[in-house]
Amino acid sequence: MVNNAPVGNCLKDMAHIVKFDGTNHFDWKYEFLGILEQHGLRHLIEPTAGGDVVARPNVARNADNAITNQAAIDLWNQKDIIIQNSILISIDSRKKQNLYGLPTAREMWVKISTLFAAQADEIEQQLITRIFNYQHNPGKDIRYHINCIMNDANKLREMGSPLQDKYIINRMLQTLPESYRHVRSAGTNVPRDEKTIDNLAQRLIAEEGVVASYAVQTPAPPINSVAFQATVPESRVDNAHYATNRGGQRGRGRGGFRGRGGRGNYGGPRGCGVNQHAPKQEGANLETPQKVWNCIYCEIDSHHTVDCRKLISARTLAKEHFTKKDSGYPASACYLARSVFDWFATQGRPPI
Numbered sequence: 030m031v032n033n034a035p036v037g038n039c040l041k042d043m044a045h046i047v048k049f050d051g052t053n054h055f056d057w058k059y060e061f062l063g064i065l066e067q068h069g070l071r072h073l074i075e076p077t078a079g080g081d082v083v084a085r086p087n088v089a090r091n092a093d094n095a096i097t098n099q100a101a102i103d104l105w106n107q108k109d110i111i112i113q114n115s116i117l118i119s120i121d122s123r124k125k126q127n128l129y130g131l132p133t134a135r136e137m138w139v140k141i142s143t144l145f146a147a148q149a150d151e152i153e154q155q156l157i158t159r160i161f162n163y164q165h166n167p168g169k170d171i172r173y174h175i176n177c178i179m180n181d182a183n184k185l186r187e188m189g190s191p192l193q194d195k196y197i198i199n200r201m202l203q204t205l206p207e208s209y210r211h212v213r214s215a216g217t218n219v220p221r222d223e224k225t226i227d228n229l230a231q232r233l234i235a236e237e238g239v240v241a242s243y244a245v246q247t248p249a250p251p252i253n254s255v256a257f258q259a260t261v262p263e264s265r266v267d268n269a270h271y272a273t274n275r276g277g278q279r280g281r282g283r284g285g286f287r288g289r290g291g292r293g294n295y296g297g298p299r300g301c302g303v304n305q306h307a308p309k310q311e312g313a314n315l316e317t318p319q320k321v322w323n324c325i326y327c328e329i330d331s332h333h334t335v336d337c338r339k340l341i342s343a344r345t346l347a348k349e350h351f352t353k354k355d356s357g358y359p360a361s362a363c364y365l366a367r368s369v370f371d372w373f374a375t376q377g378r379p380p381i
Contacts, residue, residue, distance in 0.1 A: 039068045039111055040118065049120040052152070054145045055184045061119060070108055074138040082135060085109075109134050116141075153190050156181045160192070165204045171237045175201065175230050198229055208240045209233070 042064045049057035065071040072083045085105050089098045096102075112134035117125060120141075127144060128137045160181050165174055178201055182192050202213050212232060216224075323330040326340045334340065 039064065039070070040114060042067070043115040043119050046119055049124060049141070051121070051124060051145075051148075054141075054152075055187050057119065059187075061115070065112065065115075068111075070112055073105075073108055073112055074135050084135075085133070113137060149188060153185065153188055156185050156188075157192070160197075160200060163200065163204060165206055167206065171209075171233045174204070175233065178204075179226070194226055195224070197226060198224060201226075201229060201233075205233075209236055212236050 043061070046060040046064065047053060047056050062071055062075060065074070071077070072080065074082065076082055083105075086098055086101045088096055088102070091097050116128070116134065116137050120128075124141075124144075128140060131137050131140060160178060163178060178197060182197050185192050202216055205213060216229075219228075322328050324332050324334045324337050324340075326334055326337050
């Protein structure tokens with residue numbers, strides 16, 4: 030029966046199959062023959078079931094020497110050209126050089142098979158080695174694990190060197206991750222007749238769902254978690270007692286000694302508290318900076334407060350000024366005349 034295959038559809042389908050590069054003969058052959066079978070062209074290069082390859086029809090002439098089967102010859106030529114073009118567009122450009130000049134698609138097909146047969150022994154050895162060196166990929170599912178081994182096993186079967194099922198089953202079990210250990214232990218109790226690749230594949234796929242259901246989902250810790258933080262960030266330190274304009278030590282009431290920092294009992298250097306970024310010391314009703322100067326009047330460490338010449342001079346001048354007869358208040362009320370170590374609590378005290 031003659032099959033008029035559409036030319037355009039066949040060539041479009043061939044553009045989507047894997048290209049033959051010399052190492053993937055079985056993959057290319059399987060897809061290529063499938064498309065030819067779909068369009069009724071396979072019998073031109075491969076024997077059909079219970080038949081032979083359909084060759085070019087011989088020329089038949091009548092008594093007048095006219096060709097009587099020209100239509101059948103043209104139809105065969107058309108189909109053969111379709112297969113030739115399909116072969117050329119589905120193989121690598123480096124392999125095409127071996128096919129140029131061959132008149133029929135059948136001869137091209139035999140040439141490709143001959144070139145591949147020369148490398149069959151080497152490819153067979155590579156496939157066997159790859160099966161027994163295969164390791165499970167943690168990032169893939171169990172179906173990927175099964176297919177990787179079965180693809181190479183199917184190629185060996187097509188080459189005429191099939192691998193026994195028991196070796197394939199053992200390799201699948203040996204390369205399973207630890208979460209499938211129950212399947213490996215249960216496999217020793219399976220009867221020999223039931224140890225098939227299909228049964229093992231179904232068991233592994235079912236076990237994958239069980240393993241996933243028992244997987245523990247550990248919540249990720251928050252990115253900016255400050256739990257159990259040993260130190261407080263500098264930006265969060267309470268600097269209320271180290272204000273820039275108020276000095277380091279602020280006493281209650283109006284008493285005390287006014288330093289350079291401005292208002293307050295003891296002003297810091299240049300309007301700042303003493304070591305204002307240092308951590309605070311805790312005490313009874315007292316919060317002071319960590320740094321204590323040897324001379325709290327000059328705010329330096331080269332001498333002590335009791336030996337400070339500036340402080341002595343200031344007290345002397347204050348005493349001379351407030352001990353005059355026209356003084357309107359006693360010298361003891363002068364802030365400069367008092368000791369810097371005195372602490373005054375004016376809250377609730379009657380005026381002098």
